[in-house]
Amino acid sequence: MKIGRRCFLSFLIGGAAGTALTPLPWKLTDDLSIWTQTWPWTPVPPDGEINYVNSTCMLCSGGCGITVRKIDDRAVKIEGMKDHPVNNGGLCIMGLSGLQLLYGPRRVKEPMKRVGERGEGRWEKISWDAAIAELAQKLNTVRGSSPESVACITDESFGTVPHLFKRFMAAYGSPNLMITPTIQDSYEQTLKLMQGVDGIPGFDLENSKFVLSFGCGILEGWGSSSRMFQAHSRWTETGGKLVQVEPRLSVTAAKADKWVSLNPGTEAVLALGIAQVIIKDGLYNKDFVEKHCAGFEDWEGEDGKKYQGFKNFVLEAFTPDTVARLTGVSANMIQDLATNFVGAEKPIALAGRGKGYTPGSLHEFMAVHALNALVGNINQEGGVWTLDRPDYIGWGEPAQDPVAQKGNGTPRIDGAGTERYANTRSMVNTFAEAVNNGAAVEVLLVSGENPCYTLRGGEAVKKAFEKIPYIVSFSPYMDETAAGADLILPNHTYLERYQDVPAPFGLPIPIIGMTRPVVKPQCDSKHVGDTLILTAKKMGGSVRDAFGWENYEACLKETLGDLWGTLESDGFLVNADYTPPAWDMAFGDESKKFQFFNESYAHGNNKDIFSQLRIEGDPGAFPLILVPAESMRIASGPVADTPFVMKTIPDNVLKDKEIFVEVNPATAAAYGLRDGKSAALSTPAGRARVRVNLCEGIRPGMVAMATGLGRSANSRYIANKGVNFNDLIRPVPDPISGLDSAWGIRAKLERA
Amino acid sequence: MSAIEEKKAKTDSGAGFILLFFILGLVSSLLTGWVAFPKLLYSQKSQPFDFNHAIHLDMVDGCESCHFFREDGTYAGVPKLAQCIDCHEEVQGGTEDEAIFVEEYVANYREVPWLIYSEQPDCVFFSHAAHVKSGGMDCVTCHGNIGTSTSLKPYEENRITGYSRDIWGKNIAGIKKNTWDRMKMDDCAACHRENGVKQNSVQTHKGACFVCHK
Numbered sequence: 001m002k003i004g005r006r007c008f009l010s011f012l013i014g015g016a017a018g019t020a021l022t023p024l025p026w027k028l029t030d031d032l033s034i035w036t037q038t039w040p041w042t043p044v045p046p047d048g049e050i051n052y053v054n055s056t057c058m059l060c061s062g063g064c065g066i067t068v069r070k071i072d073d074r075a076v077k078i079e080g081m082k083d084h085p086v087n088n089g090g091l092c093i094m095g096l097s098g099l100q101l102l103y104g105p106r107r108v109k110e111p112m113k114r115v116g117e118r119g120e121g122r123w124e125k126i127s128w129d130a131a132i133a134e135l136a137q138k139l140n141t142v143r144g145s146s147p148e149s150v151a152c153i154t155d156e157s158f159g160t161v162p163h164l165f166k167r168f169m170a171a172y173g174s175p176n177l178m179i180t181p182t183i184q185d186s187y188e189q190t191l192k193l194m195q196g197v198d199g200i201p202g203f204d205l206e207n208s209k210f211v212l213s214f215g216c217g218i219l220e221g222w223g224s225s226s227r228m229f230q231a232h233s234r235w236t237e238t239g240g241k242l243v244q245v246e247p248r249l250s251v252t253a254a255k256a257d258k259w260v261s262l263n264p265g266t267e268a269v270l271a272l273g274i275a276q277v278i279i280k281d282g283l284y285n286k287d288f289v290e291k292h293c294a295g296f297e298d299w300e301g302e303d304g305k306k307y308q309g310f311k312n313f314v315l316e317a318f319t320p321d322t323v324a325r326l327t328g329v330s331a332n333m334i335q336d337l338a339t340n341f342v343g344a345e346k347p348i349a350l351a352g353r354g355k356g357y358t359p360g361s362l363h364e365f366m367a368v369h370a371l372n373a374l375v376g377n378i379n380q381e382g383g384v385w386t387l388d389r390p391d392y393i394g395w396g397e398p399a400q401d402p403v404a405q406k407g408n409g410t411p412r413i414d415g416a417g418t419e420r421y422a423n424t425r426s427m428v429n430t431f432a433e434a435v436n437n438g439a440a441v442e443v444l445l446v447s448g449e450n451p452c453y454t455l456r457g458g459e460a461v462k463k464a465f466e467k468i469p470y471i472v473s474f475s476p477y478m479d480e481t482a483a484g485a486d487l488i489l490p491n492h493t494y495l496e497r498y499q500d501v502p503a504p505f506g507l508p509i510p511i512i513g514m515t516r517p518v519v520k521p522q523c524d525s526k527h528v529g530d531t532l533i534l535t536a537k538k539m540g541g542s543v544r545d546a547f548g549w550e551n552y553e554a555c556l557k558e559t560l561g562d563l564w565g566t567l568e569s570d571g572f573l574v575n576a577d578y579t580p581p582a583w584d585m586a587f588g589d590e591s592k593k594f595q596f597f598n599e600s601y602a603h604g605n606n607k608d609i610f611s612q613l614r615i616e617g618d619p620g621a622f623p624l625i626l627v628p629a630e631s632m633r634i635a636s637g638p639v640a641d642t643p644f645v646m647k648t649i650p651d652n653v654l655k656d657k658e659i660f661v662e663v664n665p666a667t668a669a670a671y672g673l674r675d676g677k678s679a680a681l682s683t684p685a686g687r688a689r690v691r692v693n694l695c696e697g698i699r700p701g702m703v704a705m706a707t708g709l710g711r712s713a714n715s716r717y718i719a720n721k722g723v724n725f726n727d728l729i730r731p732v733p734d735p736i737s738g739l740d741s742a743w744g745i746r747a748k749l750e751r752a
Numbered sequence: 753m754s755a756i757e758e759k760k761a762k763t764d765s766g767a768g769f770i771l772l773f774f775i776l777g778l779v780s781s782l783l784t785g786w787v788a789f790p791k792l793l794y795s796q797k798s799q800p801f802d803f804n805h806a807i808h809l810d811m812v813d814g815c816e817s818c819h820f821f822r823e824d825g826t827y828a829g830v831p832k833l834a835q836c837i838d839c840h841e842e843v844q845g846g847t848e849d850e851a852i853f854v855e856e857y858v859a860n861y862r863e864v865p866w867l868i869y870s871e872q873p874d875c876v877f878f879s880h881a882a883h884v885k886s887g888g889m890d891c892v893t894c895h896g897n898i899g900t901s902t903s904l905k906p907y908e909e910n911r912i913t914g915y916s917r918d919i920w921g922k923n924i925a926g927i928k929k930n931t932w933d934r935m936k937m938d939d940c941a942a943c944h945r946e947n948g949v950k951q952n953s954v955q956t957h958k959g960a961c962f963v964c965h966k
Contacts, residue, residue: 006766007773014777022785023925027793030920031912038873040914047829049822 048072054081054571056501056513057095058494059639060355061156061182062224063504063511064091065571066098068495068518075099075495075519080226085511085574086504090226093645094635100642101493102522106477106715108490110524118466119484128526131489136538138470139172142442143539147173147407149440153428155180155448155638158390158502160556164532165447171398171536171546173407176441178414178426180449181359181739183352184505189423189737190365191386194596195378196589202385202508202580203348205231209240209382210344212274212337214267214351214368215743218242219252220630221355223506241344243337245270248629248662248704249697260337261699264625264744265615266327268364270334271349271371273323276314277338278374284342285376288594292583293373295597303599310370310596328699346382347375354630354707356505357454357637359739373594379580386580387510390502393559398546413439421738429731429740432457435464443470447491447528450638452480453711456740458686458727474528477639483713491528496521498556499529500567511574514567527552614732617684617746626683626747628725629653629662629704636708636725643717652693653706659722660693662704663749668694671749678752681705683745685730688723689752703747790924794908794917800857800864801849802903809899815891827880830866833857867907869918870895870935877966882954887947896932940964 019025038044048071057064057078065084069077078098080091101107111131116122126134142150152169156162157179169177187201205211205228216222218232232255235242244256245267253259262270278284289296297309320331341347351368353360369384377383400408411418413434414427421427432455435441444465455461465471465484473485476493491497494515501513529552536547549555557564566573580586587593615625628636633648635641641649652660661681663673673679675694680687681703690705698704709722734741812818818831836858843854857864872878883889891899908917920926921934928934931943944951944963952959956966 003769003773006770010770011773011777014774014779015781016777017774018778018781019785022782022789024785024789027789027920027924027926028912031793031910034873034913034915037875038913042874044874049828050824050826 045071045074045076048074053516053518055495055518056515056571057091057098058499058501058515059094059098059101059635060221060225060637061184061505062086062092062226063501063507063513064095064224064226065513066091066095070518073519075102081571084572085509085576086224086507086513087226088230090230092221092225092632093648094632094642095226097642097644098495100644101477101639102495102519104643104715106479106640106718107493107523108476108478108482108488108525111490111526112488114486118486121483123488128489128524131487132531132534132538135472135487135489136535138443139535140539143172143403143407146440146442147403148176148410149442150174150445151176151178151413151431151441151443152445152447153178153180153431153449153451154446157184157425159500160393160552160559161447161499161529163393163395164529164552164555165445167395167398167546168532168536168543170408171400171404171543173400173404175408175410175412176414178416178428178431180428180451180454181424181426182505183356183359183365185425185739186352186359186362186365186734186737189362190369192423193362193598193736194366194369194373195386195587195594197386197587199386199388200503201506202387203350203506204380204382204385204508205348205506206234207382208235208346208348209238210341210347211235211240211242212341212347212349212371213242213244213246213252213256214271214349214364215244215246215353216350216356217250217252217354217630218244218350219255220250220632222352223356224504225632227507241340243340247699247702248627249695250629251631254697260329260333263326263328264627264699264702267351267353268361268367269318269323270327270329270337271364271367272314272318273320273327273329273334274338274341275310275367275370275374276318276323277320277335278342278371279311279315281338283338284374288376288378288583289374292587292593293596294589294591294593295595301599307597307599313597341371342375346377346380348372348377348383353743354628355636358743359734359737359741360743361741362734362736362739370596373596378594379583379586385508386586387503387508387578390510390512392502392512392561392563395559399542401542404542413441415738421736424738427733427738427740428455430733430738431455432461432464435467436460441468443472444468445472445474446481446485447474448638450475450479450481452484453640453724454636454638454726456685456726456729456731456742458730460685460730461726474531475638476523476525478713478715479638479640480711480713489528489531490523490525491531492517492521492525495519496525497527498553500556500560508580509574509576509578511572512563512567513572516568516571529555614741615744615746616730616732616742619746622683622746622748624667624701624703624747624749625744626661626681626703626705626728627744628707628729630707634706634708640711640714640718641708643715646717646721649706654709654722655691657721658691659688659706659709661690661749662693662695662698662702664698664700664702665694665696666700667702667749668692672751673749680750680752681728681747682750683728683747685745686727688728690723690749692749702744703749786924793911795911797867797907797909799867799904799907801852802847803849804903805899805901807902815899819891821881821885825881825885830868833861833863867909867916869905869907869916871916872919872935873913873915876937876964878964887949893931894935896930937964 051070053068055066057066064087065081067079067081068075080087080089082089110125112123113126115124154165191197218228242256243258244253245260246253247264295309296311299307301307320334324331349368349371351365372384379385414430416424416427471485472487473482474489474491475482476491482488495518499515501515533547536543563573673692677692679690679692681690705725707725710724711718729745731740732742820828822828840858919935953963
């Protein structure tokens with residue numbers, strides 16, 4: 001007898017029957033269903049106690065309050081802080097995804113010293129003691145010969161951290177501290193020139209009923225984005241109107257009640273054209289203009305010269321026909337805009353293009369601000385207010401030894417504060433050019449900024465940074481500047497550190513926000529304030545003497561004094577009842593009046609300055625005009641998008657690694673460009689390969705490119721995607737302020 | 753022997769073999785299913801160190817002294833180091849487990865990585881507050897007489913799901929004698945039915961599966 005097929009089958013049948021009588025099939029089915037519903041590789045946050053920390057976001061200068069939800073010691077969600085005076089519970093996508101900066105791969109995990117070639121990415125990890133000793137020794141060595149050759153680029157004007165940098169540079173002996181200017185600087189200079197006040201602007205937009213925006217990216221990150229979104233919703237709900245003046249259909253233009261498309265760069269002309277109609281028709285606020293303004297009518301100066309006032313200046317030079325020809329906006333439309341603006345209950349005119357990162361033309365700001373004066377909304381509900389600069393830091397000037405005195409007495413390399421640009425604090429836009437022209441910079445300290453990415457000028461910026469022998473970055477992230485630095489002393493991220501954040505741009509009430517540690521430092525980083533204090537102590541001498549504090553936290557507590565308690569418990573301190581000074585007290589000039597024009601900047605003999613905002617490039621070689629397209633979905637400042645936010649960029653802006661440019665179909669047809677096809681974009685500053693996105697929303701003859709892309713460092717989620725707009729444009733100094741006023745550049749687009 | 757008889761005998765012995773193999777298959781699969789399978793399915797893990805519930809319960813006032821509800825109503829579960837540290841800053845008594853606890857965890861402020869016998873899969877939403885505070889249930893109904901135990905049993909981890917054996921129950925056939933022997937979905941459902949619990953989720957107002965699977 002042999003064991004055959006039947007036996008085998010019988011064994012199998014027996015096995016099957018037996019298996020059915022065991023729990024095995026049922027248990028396995030059950031386990032597999034649990035396994036498939038809770039895949040083991042799906043991340044599950046550990047369970048624990050839910051707790052919340054109130055802090056302030058520092059990803060832009062908006063100063064939004066945040067509430068971070070934590071499970072035990074791990075932060076799991078950032079939300080807008082409810083009832084916060086800036087953002088009232090709202091938050092932008094970048095702020096919401098900030099945890100990816102905290103826990104993500106782009107952190108600099110410990111102090112690092114370059115060992116390979118610059119930018120090669122070869123680093124040696126060093127201890128904090130060694131890093132600070134190296135920096136102190138380097139600074140002491142340079143101080144021996146030329147302290148002024150140490151320069152510093154930082155991001156903020158107010159608060160203790162920028163003041164520590166100011167103090168450090170003053171005690172060290174270098175005037176070359178450059179705080180990156182924005183439209184805040186342009187507005188401050190506008191207030192200085194027209195209102196005679198050293199203050200900061202506030203816009204009572206929540207109460208405005210008619211907003212005439214000259215290219216402000218109200219829904220693209222201008223000011224505190226959450227506040228602006230909420231203000232926009234409020235206008236929609238309460239019948240307020242938004243008129244957007246802009247040559248391309250931005251998100252703001254698309255969501256506005258009216259979009260006025262005009263020739264690029266003629267915003268100031270349109271503002272004066274509207275002013276002309278208002279004056280000609282006698283529609284201006286006579287109470288304000290006649291009693292509280294100077295320079296409106298022609299006047300005779302103390303020097304005996306006759307000066308043309310604002311009234312006759314615009315009546316003569318900015319007739320609707322002239323303005324219509326220059327701007328491309330019809331005379332009827334100009335008339336309508338003027339009538340609607342003055343006829344509205346609480347009108348306001350705003351300047352500062354896009355997100356407001358480029359300071360812009362001061363003439364444009366002044367022309368727009370003149371409209372506010374004509375309707376008398378200065379310091380009125382729904383209008384433009386002035387606020388004092390925060391003044392709670394009362395450290396006094398540090399003692400300067402002879403070396404520091406000598407160094408501080410040398411002229412700034414960027415030309416700010418000279419007779420020509422007397423009101424300008426710093427002009428980082430001229431930094432690269434100055435270095436390339438031979439200005440000696442032995443050491444560059446960079447904090448809170450990323451000039452290798454954000455400075456305009458492409459090759460010139462790269463060349464300048466190559467010339468600087470020693471670059472120190474305090475960035476918590478491996479950004480473009482850190483990647484090209486010689487020493488990185490990583491700061492804590494904004495979710496790991498204390499810092500005061502006063503006076504967000506445009507808020508009409510004084511506020512100090514407090515950023516504080518949400519979690520303990522995740523890497524071997526150190527607060528930049530502590531790094532500065534320790535470096536000063538290590539350096540010794542008068543620099544050490546200027547920093548008596550034990551550490552940054554002690555410095556902050558001492559500086560804030562009685563304010564500390566409220567800031568610690570609430571996360572912010574606000575004077576919600578602030579009212580700006582009345583008209584008779586509002587203007588700081590001797591005349592106590594608002595100055596449409598005065599002797600120092602009367603433009604009676606300089607009319608064309610308004611009619612032509614300068615743009616670089618030869619129209620023959622570069623027939624088109626390239627302008628930036630800014631978006632809430634692309635962070636274009638020092639800190640790049642988080643991976644989450646990168647995922648929100650539409651395919652017609654960035655697809656894989658390729659960037660698209662907006663081109664009007666008529667322009668595309670003229671140059672033989674087809675939708676989605678590759679093209680070569682060149683400007684006097686650089687070249688890039690792009691793809692074409694045909695778009696009816698942009699004026700013919702223009703090209704718009706997204707800003708904030710084309711990062712080379714950071715992480716694989718961000719790097720090498722698209723093109724850096726800043727490489728294709730060069731700064732153009734404004735004739736009054738010297739600040740960068742380049743709103744575009746001439747360009748050429750060819751089939752590739 | 754005739755050819756027919758010969759064939760019959762052959763067939764008889766063939767049938768015997770077939771039956772034998774049937775039985776072999778049956779027995780081996782029964783053994784596999786009842787004996788080998790549970791051993792293969794679960795891996796045994798020991799807790800970081802042993803813990804005596806009985807001693808602690810004598811000193812405190814009920815389970816909730818250590819396994820408490822937080823102020824916001826959430827349930828704290830297994831105690832954190834911060835709760836133990838008041839008494840255990842120094843070594844108490846002479847057991848080896850106590851020494852491990854104090855030296856390895858308390859001294860280094862390291863949380864003890866306890867293995868939790870009653871942890872439900874992540875897809876289940878379970879609120880202790882709803883059961884204990886609102887429903888008035890006691891701990892024993894689901895967790896058994898753990899409070900009187902003097903040592904921790906080995907933790908058996910399901911190799912497929914990664915969860916504890918206590919969810920399915922010690923009995924591989926799923927037979928239970930006590931309410932705390934098993935913590936499967938059917939046990940939840942049976943109790944909810946018996947007690948006429950509200951059939952919709954408080955949070956989402958949805959019924960059926962969505963009471964627990966949100």
